[in-house]
Amino acid sequence: MPKHKNIQSFWLITGIIFIAFNLRPAITSVGPVISSIRADLHMSNGTAGFLTALPLLSFAVLSLLAPKFGQRLGNERTLWLGLLMLLIGILLRSAGLTWALFAGTALIGIGIAIGNVLLPSLIKHKYPEKSGIMISLYTTSMCIFAALASGISVPLAAQMGGGWKQAFLLWGGLALLALLIWIPQLRHRDTANNAVKLQTSSIWASKTAWHVTIFMGLQSFLFYSSIAWFPEILRSHGMDTSTAGWMVSLMQFASLPFTFLTPVLADRMKHQRGIAAGLTAVYLIGLCGLLAGGSHILLAVWMIIIGVGQGSSISLALTLIGLRSENAQQAAALSGMSQSFGYLLAAVGPIFVGYLFDQTHSWTMPIVLLIAALIGMGAAGVGAGRDQYIFQKEKQKQSA
Numbered sequence: 001m002p003k004h005k006n007i008q009s010f011w012l013i014t015g016i017i018f019i020a021f022n023l024r025p026a027i028t029s030v031g032p033v034i035s036s037i038r039a040d041l042h043m044s045n046g047t048a049g050f051l052t053a054l055p056l057l058s059f060a061v062l063s064l065l066a067p068k069f070g071q072r073l074g075n076e077r078t079l080w081l082g083l084l085m086l087l088i089g090i091l092l093r094s095a096g097l098t099w100a101l102f103a104g105t106a107l108i109g110i111g112i113a114i115g116n117v118l119l120p121s122l123i124k125h126k127y128p129e130k131s132g133i134m135i136s137l138y139t140t141s142m143c144i145f146a147a148l149a150s151g152i153s154v155p156l157a158a159q160m161g162g163g164w165k166q167a168f169l170l171w172g173g174l175a176l177l178a179l180l181i182w183i184p185q186l187r188h189r190d191t192a193n194n195a196v197k198l199q200t201s202s203i204w205a206s207k208t209a210w211h212v213t214i215f216m217g218l219q220s221f222l223f224y225s226s227i228a229w230f231p232e233i234l235r236s237h238g239m240d241t242s243t244a245g246w247m248v249s250l251m252q253f254a255s256l257p258f259t260f261l262t263p264v265l266a267d268r269m270k271h272q273r274g275i276a277a278g279l280t281a282v283y284l285i286g287l288c289g290l291l292a293g294g295s296h297i298l299l300a301v302w303m304i305i306i307g308v309g310q311g312s313s314i315s316l317a318l319t320l321i322g323l324r325s326e327n328a329q330q331a332a333a334l335s336g337m338s339q340s341f342g343y344l345l346a347a348v349g350p351i352f353v354g355y356l357f358d359q360t361h362s363w364t365m366p367i368v369l370l371i372a373a374l375i376g377m378g379a380a381g382v383g384a385g386r387d388q389y390i391f392q393k394e395k396q397k398q399s400a
Contacts (some may be wrong), residue, residue, distance in 0.1 A: 011184045011309060012126065016119065016134070017141045018178040019079060024146030026090055026108045026171050027055050028252070031227045032245030033164040035235075039096050040164075049354030051105060054222070056350075058109025059116060059343035061247035066117035067332040075122045076185040078114055083182065086111030087175040094169040098164075100164040111175075116339050120321050121332035131322045132267025139315040140260040145174070145251055150227065154242045164303030203333050206390045211383035212320050215276070217342030218377035219313040221369055222283075225349035226251070226306070232364045237293055242372050253304040255311025262312045263319040272323070274382025275316060283309025283374055290369045313377065324390050334390055349373075 028050055030037070039345060069078045085107050093104025119138060127134045148173070156167035198301045203209050229250065234244035262279075266272045286305035293299070325331040355367040 002347050008184075011135075011181070014290040015178070015182045015185055016123070016138060018174075018181050019083065019115050019119060020138045020141035022083065022086060022171075023112050023142045024176050025149030025174065026086065026112070026168075027052070027152040027224070028146045028227050028248075029168060029171065031229070031248060032150055032241070033157050033167065034228065035232070035241065036164050037101075040096075040212055041101070041206075045352060045354040045358045049228060049350040049352075050103065050222060053110030053347040054102060054105045055112060056224060056343045056347035058106050059113040060347060062110050062113035063117050063343060065334050065336075065342035066315045067113045067121070067336045069114070070118050070121065070332065074188070075118045075125075075157040076182070076188050079118055079122070080179065080182050080186060082111045082114030082118075082279075083175055083179045084111070085114070086171055087179065089261060090172040094162075094165050094172070096165040098209040098258050113249070113343075117332070119337045120318055120335050121328050124322050124325065124331040125328035132263045132319065135263040135267075135315065135319050135322065136260045139263065139318055140256055143256055143259045143311060143314070147249050147252030149254070150252060153243040153244050158242075173367070181254040187347065191229050203330075203390060208324055208384065208386065208388055209334055209337055209390045211380050211386075212317070212324055212390075213338040213341050214345075214380035215320065215377055216317040216338040216383045217345035218373050218380060219310075219317050220342055220346030221349040221373050222377065223310055223314065224346050225353045225370060226310070229353050229357075229363075229366065230303075232357075233290070233367070234299065236363055237296075237299060239296065239299075243296075247300060247303050250300060251307035251310070253316075254304040254307030257311070258308050259311035259315045266316055266319045266323065271387040272316065272320065272385035273382045274385075275312070276378060276385045279309050279312035279316065280374060280381065284315065284371065287367060287371050287374060291364065291371070309374075310338030313381075316381065320384050324384065324388075325345065326389050330390060 018400070034048050036043070037043065037051070043051070066078065079105045089104045089107030091104070092100050094105060095104070107161065120135070123134045123138065124131055133267060153164070153167055157164045158172060160166035230248050230251070231241070234247050235241065262275065266275055268276070282305060285313040286302050286309060289302035289305065290299070317338070321335050322331055325334050353369065356369065357363060
């Protein structure tokens with residue numbers, strides 16, 4: 001490979017990694033300090049849950065529009081604009097005013113939604129023969145900083161004079177760095193979305209696409225509910241705020257090996273039904289353990305097991321977008337559908353979990369709700385794991 005090609009590839013892969021770094025910490029940093037935000041701004045648990053759900057609502061709206069922006073402007077330029085929106089949102093949210101907190105959080109959701117939808121499509125186009133390893137790299141990078149943000153939020157808020165507001169501001173530096181690293185890609189225009197003029201409106205009639213969408217939605221429902229409320233659940237078991245934050249961080253660090261390995265394994269298998277069933281079983285053990293409670297050591301074990309299930313499920317969901325698609329345009333359409341409807345479903349999680357706790361003053365029913373969502377996720381995963389493309393049946397009918 002010529003030297004200039006190696007340099008281009010280096011900056012592209014580095015840019016993908018740094019975009020991935022930014023796709024979770026602005027969200028996962030909220031849960032551990034939610035009690036401080038609630039106290040400072042006099043919020044109810046339901047309102048605090050809405051704050052966590054707001055980025056997901058932005059995901060739901062923007063996920064359908066992101067492929068169209070990518071088609072018009074090019075994926076590279078649209079991703080850069082998404083990072084810019086993320087940075088503006090972080091700065092606004094850190095002002096410490098209630099309206100700015102919610103407005104900034106909405107902008108953060110818009111910026112992240114663009115990255116969520118377009119990165120799988122860009123990877124499918126740039127690395128069609130290495131999509132498994134690239135999805136592994138992307139999801140692992142994303143989860144590393146998601147875990148780090150959960151762990152350091154409380155210590156940062158305690159050490160910095162501005163509390164949670166200044167702790168949130170830290171993530172603006174990471175977004176700015178990604179903006180600068182992605183600049184070399186702005187001279188390219190990814191034409192993958194224009195290369196194949198395939199009608200993708202019928203994707204909403206595809207059973208396989210719905211399986212992928214529901215699997216994506218329910219794994220997101222579980223992840224964002226846990227990020228928002230596991231610190232509070234752990235505090236109800238006697239943990240202090242800082243330890244509870246690090247427990248959620250431990251959960252996410254435990255997910256990393258499985259976040260990396262699941263796409264590689266899934267890419268090599270003819271179908272992924274066994275992986276979906278297996279990760280659901282592991283996840284179920286962890287949630288049942290959390291429901292039962294126990295000592296701090298036992299709770300740490302449950303969090304590690306839940307982390308294994310979470311890491312496997314998010315990376316499998318993103319891998320299925322590529323495996324069930326025949327080209328980058330289909331991948332963008334399926335990514336938009338699964339993340340739009342999926343995150344709309346996920347947005348219900350933090351709000352409803354907070355509402356259930358407000359009504360029952362117990363964490364039992366919220367955890368039972370998570371278990372029910374997990375069972376639905378497993379069923380959808382088995383359906384999405386079948387070895388067929390989203391338009392395969394329609395094509396078979398046409399050829400017949």
